[in-house]
Amino acid sequence: MLISIRFHGRGGQGAVTASKLLAQTASEMGYYSQSMPFFGAERRGAPVISFTRISDEPIYEMSQVYHPNIVVVLDPVIMKVVDVFRGVKEGGWIVANTTKKPDEFVFGQEYLNIVAVDATGIAIKNDLLVAGMPVVNTPMLGALLRADIPLNIEVLEGIVARKFGKEGKKNVKAISEAYEFAEVKLIHGSGKRRYPKKQKIKVEFPISTPAEGVAGKTKLWRDFRPEINYDKCNDCLNCWLHCPESAIRLNDRVEIDYDYCKGCLVCAAVCPKKAITSEREVFADV
Ligand code: SF4
Ligand code: SF4
Structure with missing residues (x-):
């Protein structure tokens, strides 16, 4: 068994922490695991990717995850600028932060199972805000456990309670709410892969240009x-x-x-x- 997970988010949403917490949960349950981030421009709001691998055997792959079983999308808008579906295995999963129901969540990848959760709403409700920005990583982990992954929610909650100190209670509540309210749509084997494997995707990022500040250029x-x-x-x-x-x-x-x-x-x-x-x-x- 080797499960590869790729997290897509924006700087400040906690994608890297989510990937580490998931790996730690797997490790505490006796699996081998690894977690690694990939940063572009390391700044708040910029696209961030992080990877987790979980296996019942030692993991020797150290590369980024190019063919994930599960993609976790922490930001509803990021799908417009990043090809989050790149390389996802047929019959795999997308766990999406969205206000839509799985049936309304049209993204043209009908070969994937869907977990849909309003993680932003759950983060706001539980006051998981940092500098006004909802931190959606823990509710997204709760939703992720509804996908095909052999991890136990109590173990995850125990780690989060220990790690987050005073904030632990709110985060644990967000995990269990997301786990409970996430909606799942199973479509194993029901559709043909529409994503053309050899298509070259042009990824467009918003790019900021430098400007003169108070201290000059x-x-x-x-x-x-x-x-x-x-x-x-x-x-x-x-x-x-x-x-x-x-x-x-x-x-x-x-x-x-x-x-x-x-x-x-x-x-x-x-x-x-x-x-x-x-x-x-x-x-x-x-
Ligand atoms: S674009 Fe050219 S100068 Fe820049 S890192 Fe690549 S090889 Fe070096
Ligand atoms: S600020 Fe100048 S030296 Fe530094 S990375 Fe950019 S171009 Fe290179």
């Missing part, structure tokens, strides 16, 4: 100036993805915006082709 922080060697660059976009200032623009190729580059050299560190070198920055007017 971030270029003034720069001790080192990164330079891209386009003879080595293979357009992998790693630097663009990891730049914390969004100072790498995507035109026909990656280009550094030296008005906002702060010289942290994260781009150079993540470049697999060693295509970014750096030199001491000397500003003529300083």
